[in-house]
Each structure stands twice: as structure tokens, then as C-alpha cells.
Amino acid sequence: MSGKIITIMLGCALLTTTVQAKEHPGKEQILKDGYQGPKTCEVCHPGKAKEFLGTVHWKHASKADHVDNLNHKEEHGMKNRIYTMCNGNDIVNNLKEIPPNAAGKTKFSGCNTCHPGDHTIDVGSTGPEAEQSIDCLICHSTKYDFRKRKIVKDDKGNVVMTQDRSTEAAANIGRPSIKNCMVCHEAAGGGALVKRGFSMTKEADVHVSKGIICVDCHQAKNHKIPTGRDPNNWASDGIYMTCVGECHSEKPHKDAGINKHTAKIACQTCHIPRTGGAFSKDFTKWEKMSNGFYEPSTLKREVNETAPVYAWYNLTVSNTPHFIGPKGSRTDGKSKIYPFKLFQGKAYYNKKDGQLLSMDFAPPMATGDTLAGVASAAKILGIKDYEPVPGWQTIYFGSNHQVAPKGKALGCANCHSVNGVLNLKELGYSAKEVEKLTTPEIYFEKLLKLQQENE
Amino acid sequence: MKKALSVIMVVVVMFLASFTVVRSASAEEVKITGVITKIEMAADKKSAIAVLKDNKSGESVTITITDDLTLDKFKDHRIVDGDEIRTKFEKEGDKNISKMFKKTAGC
Incomplete structure (x- = not known):
């Protein structure tokens, strides 16, 4: 490793420690006046709440011009997408109290449990009320008490996500730590490390072992977070990141022969040799869990337990009812070979038009009746003419985390x-x-x- | 004769040793899923015990947790009483030492 990279990494580690240890300049004021939500933040950071409402973290959608077969004038994402890792979305599987199961028990469930609002002011909402409902502290506080973030019904029967707006949580704020990000990103797709199967720990990722945290690479600008180019991650804030930049040059290796590879081989191909998490799900058959509720049948692997697949990728995406994955070829002059986590999911398709149908999870979660879930989703979406038939979809997830130490990269x-x-x-x-x-x-x-x- | 006896002894010892290793490596790792009924942090906050009611047997199992990631989740209450957990642990003496401790729920 070159001296420059070591210096930068040590710098990052030192900066991280310094930033995390540094007290927020407004701490004394917050301790004196207490915390009243975003309006307290806006005393020193005017306009930030409104700015946040325009981001993917709030909207759960954006335009996705790089994806085939979409209306490129509309926004797409977790808010409205249908695919077989998450057969529901914020619309059909909106946070709600599910019907009682056989034991008479009920619970709250929904895709938008991670949305940083209070649910009554929901995904993509705008205006002063929406601005004041933002849960700034869930991303910025190191002392957030998760007992205070819970789902309850208010006196009008609305399902509300409460927040920790305590003075203690507000007095301990700063750049988001790995923990802040992983609160939501760890449990996506139906459980811990299921969706993309990456763990941001020093044992699992060499960047973390050097003291680098998520936001050192995903450097936010005005709350817009740069991302990589995962073919299954459609929504973005419109800014993208690569390995080349502050830390790594275009010729990062001492060996000129290895550097030649970077023209056609993505960094991830050699430096992220393993993947993990769920590799298959069946939304047509749900398993009864020991707590009496049902969950989609899922085949899982641990972090770093699965070999990736490799394909040419020109950063545009093939999107058909049975395949979501990279487009590209050896000869298009734009593609590189990237590693992907391969996932195959089974769900219901509409026999009449071949399109994948969505599922409201509330009915199958209570009774295991998956067709009732399809019927409920169809009703919500206004689909009347459909005939559900099971089918499989293959998805290529980008493999962009779990960077291996140099000695474990592919040789x-x-x-x-x-x-x-x-x-x-x-x-x-x-x-x-x-x-x-x-x-x-x-x-x-x-x-x-x-x-x-x-x- | 003496040499042959030595060889037999070595083979027997190696056989018994390998049996012991295999037995301890495979027999002591246990996986259970259950609901937390109690979490207790140690005074120095470097370890905790969690009592899980095993979904299959209905018995209470006490697990010792020492990894920072899980301890942090106890401290800020991301994991609390009533959460369902999938855990893998190894028996070390009279303790069940956690090797994996994850909430089953996700979005």
C-alpha cells in the first residue's frame, strides 16, 4: 500500500475520531432551551428541513433514467417499486396494524417503518408540517433512545411512529455514525443483513477496520447522499461515487500490469470477492413462525458466505418482469466487469399481461394467505383485471461493500x-x-x- | 516389537485426540430462536446476559454477550425485552457465549 493511501487512511481515522469526539457547538443552547424538533435545528441551520424533504431518504423515490421500461418522467423507488426481494412497497404495504392471527394477536408492520417522519406525515409529503415531522436525531444523535421510537395508535386511530426528541439525544449530535446508518440499512429486506448481506464491522470490511465510516465515502452534500451504481437501487439523489477520488487514484497499484486491468475490471471485482445475505425468497408460500405470524420463505447465507456472479455493466439496467440486472458487453466501450449478488425470488405474476403483481403483507402475515395479499394490493392500486400465477424473477444486486483486506483480494x-x-x-x-x-x-x-x- | 507398540500407541492417541476435537467443535455450538425475557448489563458494560425463551422447547436459556455491536444495541435499546432473536452460541464451562445475536424482524 502506498504511503499516500496510508496517510489518507490515518487522516480519515483521526478526522473521524476528532469529529465524533467534538461537541456540537449548539450543545449548551440545546441543554438550556430543550429540543423542539427540526425548528430547534433550524435556528442555526435554516432551510435544512425543507432541503431534506427533497431527498431520497424522505421521498423513497427519484427519476431513474438509467433503468429500462420505466416512465422516465415519473419517480421510482421503494415508494412504488415491485420486485421480488420486497414484493410490497410503501403504497401497498403502508405501515399498519395487521389483522389478528390464529392466536388473536396483532402487530404493526409496513415497508415505511424506516421512514424518518412520524407516518401521519408520510413518504414524500411536503410543507411546513412535513418539515417539522422530520426525525433529525435518528441520523445525527449518538444518544438516541430507541424505546422512544415506537409505533402506536393516536386517539384518532392513526398509526403514528413516535420519536426520541429528548434534550439528551439532541445534545449529542454530529455526523451520522455507522450505527446511525445501519439502524435502517441493516434490517432491510426482512431481517438483519438479509438484503445486501453486508456488515459494516471491522471484521467484515477493511475500510471500517481503518476507522472509515459510511459518510466518509458517502459524503453528503445538502443532505443528498452519493451512492454507487447498484442495478437494483433505482432511486438516488442524482450524485454518484466511485472508488477513485480522495483515497484511490486511477492507477492504484504499484504493478503496472495490474493497473492495466482497471480499464475493463471494476475495483469491486477483485477487492470484494464475497457476498452474503438472502439468495432466494418465495412470496407465494409464507412460513409460520414460532410467534404465530407468517413470513416469506427465505434462504439465507451469512456475511461473506456466498460467491458473487460477474457480468459486464455499463451502468444502465435491464428491467423486465423476470430479470433486473446489468446491461453491457465486452464491445460497447463503456462496460466493465463487476461482481453482483445473485438473488432469485418467486412471486405472483398477472397471467393477463405478464407483469409482476404486488402484495400487501398484512393478510399473509396474519394467516399465510398470500393470494389475499395480492388481492388487497390490487384493490389499493385499482387493478381489476388480473389472474395470479407464480413465477420467478432474477435480480443482480451490486456488490459494493465488504471490501476485503489486500491479502484476500482476488489474485x-x-x-x-x-x-x-x-x-x-x-x-x-x-x-x-x-x-x-x-x-x-x-x-x-x-x-x-x-x-x-x-x- | 517395541517400535510397533510405539506406532500403535501413537495411532491410538491421535485417534482419541481427533475424536475429542471433532466432538467438542460440533457438539457445543447451539442455535436457537426465542423471545428476550430479560437483559442485564454487567456493571463494567463490557458484557451482558440475555435470557431467551426458546421457541421450540419453551425453556429459558441464558446467553452471555460480549461483542460491542450487540452491547451497543442493548445500551440504546435497539434490542429490548420482547424482541425475537436468532442466536448461535457455544458452551464454555457453565456459560453460553454468544457467537451471533440478531433480531429476526426486518422491514
């Missing part, structure tokens, strides 16, 4: 061997090219020298 022989991790034939190489790319002639001398140095 020459991992790809350039006959049984290597890349399926070169499927990636568009001819038999003759595959033969040429998988001879030890390419790497033998280099690896022998490395082996001798390490012995």
Missing part, C-alpha cells in the same frame, strides 16, 4: 486459471481467447517471485 490465478471465478465464455470470449487468458504463462513468473519473497 492473478483466481481469474486466469481454467477453473477461475470468471466465466470467460459467458463474458463473451471465444474458446481461443479463453485458452489464451487461462494459461499460467500470464502469471507464473510473477507469482513464483511473490511466493519466494513470502517463504
Whole structure:
């Protein structure tokens, strides 16, 4: 590792420690006056609440011009998408009290439980009331008491998400820590580390082990968060990030031969060799859990337990009822080979038009009746002409976290061997090219020298 | 004769040793799912015990937790009494030491 990178990483670690340890300049004032929600923040940060209402974290949707078969004039995202990792969305699976199960028990459930509002002011709402309903502290406080964030019914019967607006939580604010981000991002898709299967711990990610936190890479500008280019993450704040920038150059390796790879191979391909989490779900058959409620049948793996698949990706997305994944090829001049977490989900399709149907989770959660869930969602969406038939959908999730330490990144022989991790034939190489790319002639001398140095 | 006896002894010892290792590695790891009935942090906050009511047996199982990530979730109450947990633990002496401790619920 170059001295420059070590210096930057140490700098990041020091900065992180300093920032986290530094007290918020308004702490004394907050302790004196107490906290009254966003209007307290706005004394020093005017306009920030209104600004936040325009972000994906609030709207759960944005335009997604890079995705096929969408109306590009409309916004798409968790608010309204239908796919088979989450067969519901904020509209059909809006937070609500589900019907009683066989034991007469009920509970609250819904996709928008992570929305940083109070639910009565919901996803994508605007105006002064919406601004004042923002839960600033859930992202910015290190002393948030999660006993105070709970779902209750108010005296009018509305389902409300309460917040911790205590002076103590407000007095301990700063840049969001890993914990603040993972409060929501850890449990997406139906449980801990299920959806993308990445864990932001020092054991699982080399960046975290160096003291780097989420917002060091996802550097927000006016509450807009830059993201990578996961083909299954459609909504964005319109700003994207790559590995190349403050920390890594376009030629990050000492070895010029390895640097040549960066023209066609994404950094993640070698440096994120494993993935994890759920790899298959069946929304047509729900399992009865020991608490008497039902959940979609899910096959899961631990963090770093699964091998990724590799494909050419030009940062545009193929979106059909049975496939969501990268577009690209060897020859388009734009694509690189990226790693993906492969997921396959089963759900109901409309036999009449071939489109994937959505599901309201409340009925199947109580009784296991998945068709009742489809019927409820169809009613909410105004779909009358449908005939549900089961079918499978394949989804490629971007594999952009779980960066391995240098020694565990893929090396020459991992790809350039006959049984290597890349399926070169499927990636568009001819038999003759595959033969040429998988001879030890390419790497033998280099690896022998490395082996001798390490012995 | 002496050499043959030594070889037999070595083989027997190795066989017994491997049996012991395999037995302890496979027999002591336990996975359960259950609802938390009690969480108690140690005075130094470096460990905690959680009592889970095993969904299958209905018995109470006491788990010792030492990893920072889970302890932090106890401290800020992201994990509280009544939450359903999937856990993997190993028996070490009279303690069940947690190796994985996750809420089953998600959105």
C-alpha cells in the first residue's frame, strides 16, 4: 500500500475520531432551551428541513433514467417499486396494524417503518408540517433512545411512529455514525443483513477496520447522499461515487500490469470477492413462525458466505418482469466487469399481461394467505383485471461493500486459471481467447517471485 | 516389537485426540430462536446476559454477550425485552457465549 493511501487512511481515522469526539457547538443552547424538533435545528441551520424533504431518504423515490421500461418522467423507488426481494412497497404495504392471527394477536408492520417522519406525515409529503415531522436525531444523535421510537395508535386511530426528541439525544449530535446508518440499512429486506448481506464491522470490511465510516465515502452534500451504481437501487439523489477520488487514484497499484486491468475490471471485482445475505425468497408460500405470524420463505447465507456472479455493466439496467440486472458487453466501450449478488425470488405474476403483481403483507402475515395479499394490493392500486400465477424473477444486486483486506483480494490465478471465478465464455470470449487468458504463462513468473519473497 | 507398540500407541492417541476435537467443535455450538425475557448489563458494560425463551422447547436459556455491536444495541435499546432473536452460541464451562445475536424482524 502506498504511503499516500496510508496517510489518507490515518487522516480519515483521526478526522473521524476528532469529529465524533467534538461537541456540537449548539450543545449548551440545546441543554438550556430543550429540543423542539427540526425548528430547534433550524435556528442555526435554516432551510435544512425543507432541503431534506427533497431527498431520497424522505421521498423513497427519484427519476431513474438509467433503468429500462420505466416512465422516465415519473419517480421510482421503494415508494412504488415491485420486485421480488420486497414484493410490497410503501403504497401497498403502508405501515399498519395487521389483522389478528390464529392466536388473536396483532402487530404493526409496513415497508415505511424506516421512514424518518412520524407516518401521519408520510413518504414524500411536503410543507411546513412535513418539515417539522422530520426525525433529525435518528441520523445525527449518538444518544438516541430507541424505546422512544415506537409505533402506536393516536386517539384518532392513526398509526403514528413516535420519536426520541429528548434534550439528551439532541445534545449529542454530529455526523451520522455507522450505527446511525445501519439502524435502517441493516434490517432491510426482512431481517438483519438479509438484503445486501453486508456488515459494516471491522471484521467484515477493511475500510471500517481503518476507522472509515459510511459518510466518509458517502459524503453528503445538502443532505443528498452519493451512492454507487447498484442495478437494483433505482432511486438516488442524482450524485454518484466511485472508488477513485480522495483515497484511490486511477492507477492504484504499484504493478503496472495490474493497473492495466482497471480499464475493463471494476475495483469491486477483485477487492470484494464475497457476498452474503438472502439468495432466494418465495412470496407465494409464507412460513409460520414460532410467534404465530407468517413470513416469506427465505434462504439465507451469512456475511461473506456466498460467491458473487460477474457480468459486464455499463451502468444502465435491464428491467423486465423476470430479470433486473446489468446491461453491457465486452464491445460497447463503456462496460466493465463487476461482481453482483445473485438473488432469485418467486412471486405472483398477472397471467393477463405478464407483469409482476404486488402484495400487501398484512393478510399473509396474519394467516399465510398470500393470494389475499395480492388481492388487497390490487384493490389499493385499482387493478381489476388480473389472474395470479407464480413465477420467478432474477435480480443482480451490486456488490459494493465488504471490501476485503489486500491479502484476500482476488489474485492473478483466481481469474486466469481454467477453473477461475470468471466465466470467460459467458463474458463473451471465444474458446481461443479463453485458452489464451487461462494459461499460467500470464502469471507464473510473477507469482513464483511473490511466493519466494513470502517463504 | 517395541517400535510397533510405539506406532500403535501413537495411532491410538491421535485417534482419541481427533475424536475429542471433532466432538467438542460440533457438539457445543447451539442455535436457537426465542423471545428476550430479560437483559442485564454487567456493571463494567463490557458484557451482558440475555435470557431467551426458546421457541421450540419453551425453556429459558441464558446467553452471555460480549461483542460491542450487540452491547451497543442493548445500551440504546435497539434490542429490548420482547424482541425475537436468532442466536448461535457455544458452551464454555457453565456459560453460553454468544457467537451471533440478531433480531429476526426486518422491514
